Amino acid sequence: xxxxAFLSLAEAGRRIAARTLTPRDLxxxxxxxxxxxxxxxxxxxxxxxAGARAAADAAGAEIAAGRWRGPLHGIPVALKDxxxxxxxxxxxxxxxxAANVPTKDAFAWAQLKAAGAVLLGKLExxxxxxxxxxxxxxxxxxxNPWDHGCYAGxxxxxAGVAVASGLCFGxxxxxTGGSIRLPAAYCGITGLMCSTGLVSRSGVFPLSYxxxxxxxxxxxxxxxxxMLNAIVGYDAEDMTSVAPPRRxxxxxxxxxxxxxxxxxxxxxxxxxxxxxDMAAATRVVAEVLRARGAILHEVPFPDLADFAACxxxxxxxxxxxxxxxxxxxxRRDIGYFTRTRLSLGPFVRGYDYVAAQRLRRDLVDxxxxxxxxxxxxxxxxxxxxxxxxxxxxxxxxxxKPLVTVPANVLGAPAIALPAGFGPRxxxxxxxxxxxxxxxxxxxxxxxxxxxxTDWHTLRPRL
Amino acid sequence: MTKSExxxxxxxxxxxxxxxxxxxxxxxxxxxxxxxxxxLLARLRRPRPPGEMFLSxxxxxxxxxx
Numbered sequence: 001x002x003x004x005a006f007l008s009l010a011e012a013g014r015r016i017a018a019r020t021l022t023p024r025d026l027x028x029x030x031x032x033x034x035x036x037x038x039x040x041x042x043x044x045x046x047x048x049x050a051g052a053r054a055a056a057d058a059a060g061a062e063i064a065a066g067r068w069r070g071p072l073h074g075i076p077v078a079l080k081d082x083x084x085x086x087x088x089x090x091x092x093x094x095x096x097x098a099a100n101v102p103t104k105d106a107f108a109w110a111q112l113k114a115a116g117a118v119l120l121g122k123l124e125x126x127x128x129x130x131x132x133x134x135x136x137x138x139x140x141x142x143x144n145p146w147d148h149g150c151y152a153g154x155x156x157x158x159a160g161v162a163v164a165s166g167l168c169f170g171x172x173x174x175x176t177g178g179s180i181r182l183p184a185a186y187c188g189i190t191g192l193m194c195s196t197g198l199v200s201r202s203g204v205f206p207l208s209y210x211x212x213x214x215x216x217x218x219x220x221x222x223x224x225x226x227m228l229n230a231i232v233g234y235d236a237e238d239m240t241s242v243a244p245p246r247r248x249x250x251x252x253x254x255x256x257x258x259x260x261x262x263x264x265x266x267x268x269x270x271x272x273x274x275x276x277d278m279a280a281a282t283r284v285v286a287e288v289l290r291a292r293g294a295i296l297h298e299v300p301f302p303d304l305a306d307f308a309a310c311x312x313x314x315x316x317x318x319x320x321x322x323x324x325x326x327x328x329x330x331r332r333d334i335g336y337f338t339r340t341r342l343s344l345g346p347f348v349r350g351y352d353y354v355a356a357q358r359l360r361r362d363l364v365d366x367x368x369x370x371x372x373x374x375x376x377x378x379x380x381x382x383x384x385x386x387x388x389x390x391x392x393x394x395x396x397x398x399x400k401p402l403v404t405v406p407a408n409v410l411g412a413p414a415i416a417l418p419a420g421f422g423p424r425x426x427x428x429x430x431x432x433x434x435x436x437x438x439x440x441x442x443x444x445x446x447x448x449x450x451x452x453t454d455w456h457t458l459r460p461r462l
Numbered sequence: 463m464t465k466s467e468x469x470x471x472x473x474x475x476x477x478x479x480x481x482x483x484x485x486x487x488x489x490x491x492x493x494x495x496x497x498x499x500x501x502l503l504a505r506l507r508r509p510r511p512p513g514e515m516f517l518s519x520x521x522x523x524x525x526x527x528x
């Protein structure tokens with residue numbers, strides 16, 4: 001029998017609906033697994049076993065009474081510790097917020113809870129969503145389940161590790177420059193960064209007002225679609241929140257990609273951006289998509305270095321504005337990676353910030369023009385395999401323009417999909433980007449790709 | 463002068479003006495970050511037509527709404 005911990009979210013939901021599996025039994029199986037292996041992985045920083053059991057029992061009682069809420073009812077999930085949870089501490093991985101216990105749930109978590117999901121606890125994040133594997137952080141950095149000595153990616157590190165390791169069926173992450181997609185890539189899972197405003201930011205700790213995005217992390221595109229159905233919604237408390245027509249992101253996910261036009265970007269495979277293995281994996285994925293009926297053609301994607309310039313200037317300025325006082329008065333309470341990175345803020349001048357915002361508009365316009373001729377864009381998912389954690393430097397992410405950054409600058413949806421393994425046996429990944437608010441198409445293409453490959457089903461030995 | 467051309471003394475002065483008390487070893491790391499930041503900020507400079515209209519707030523069009 002399949003280990004219940006590695007059922008797909010969709011399958012677990014079906015079994016719960018059919019009453020062949022109870023939320024309590026499923027939750028106990030996951031809690032047992034967390035107790036056995038997370039002492040080494042360190043993905044959870046706050047485990048709420050009692051709360052999870054109570055929520056699972058409540059879900060079980062509702063379902064037994066014939067009040068099944070949908071595919072997430074009774075499903076154990078977890079949250080990056082940047083999402084507010086009423087009555088449960090939300091630290092953002094920082095001593096600055098070590099004692100912070102919100103009184104209100106983040107909007108997206110409230111939506112997920114209303115769909116019946118069971119919260120297991122809060123997952124490790126690099127500090128203030130802008131750190132790295134700092135030895136002096138409040139919490140031990142999560143360890144990559146494929147190689148404990150390697151970086152799990154950031155900043156939604158714990159989410160990548162927990163989902164990949166069968167410690168939850170899905171998680172919510174945040175993404176300012178790749179923080180959903182990089183941990184997804186390094187841990188071998190699927191992660192969706194949603195369009196600006198589709199998922200509410202209220203109650204989620206910010207880093208950059210311009211570039212913060214949100215979305216689900218799970219083991220497949222289909223599972224991400226089910227989670228997205230729950231968390232989309234207009235929120236009057238979030239000035240960026242949009243109210244697109246209500247749609248079912250799971251319905252039609254099986255429609256395939258016959259005839260879809262997918263843009264390729266040869267320059268993104270250059271050594272100044274990604275490893276040769278990642279470039280090769282991206283070409284392999286292109287052939288898989290072509291074999292499924294997609295029409296692939298090269299597109300004039302803007303230079304990735306322009307996206308990086310835009311993203312760094314704006315994120316450093318906005319992140320510094322958020323944390324200036326703490327950097328001045330509690331510097332030693334902030335871990336090394338985060339405090340040194342944020343200390344670049346004073347070097348971005350006002351006119352740099354404005355120039356970056358103007359460049360952003362140029363990049364958005366160029367992308368919109370490009371997307372009149374194609375439906376999706378294929379890009380590598382990360383610079384390469386996960387690097388050894390000990391070799392990650394505070395400013396490494398500035399040395400190579402990150403392939404994940406364009407989606408943040410554009411506010412466009414991008415899904416990270418497992419795409420094989422590199423020479424060190426660690427996961428590789430690609431991204432499919434769509435037009436803004438076309439998450440359904442992105443998910444459908446991701447699902448079609450995962451119907452043709454099995455990389456998303458392979459698990460680390462734990 | 464671009465950021466990558468800033469001297470160590472100028473970097474220290476900028477941090478001091480910002481009210482950041484940064485020890486010497488950490489300042490050296492920040493100097494490396496400033497050197498990487500310089501070329502990125504230089505990329506932001508490009509000719510603009512005079513009077514170019516610019517919306518500073520990113521407001522994407524939403525299908526079905528706009």
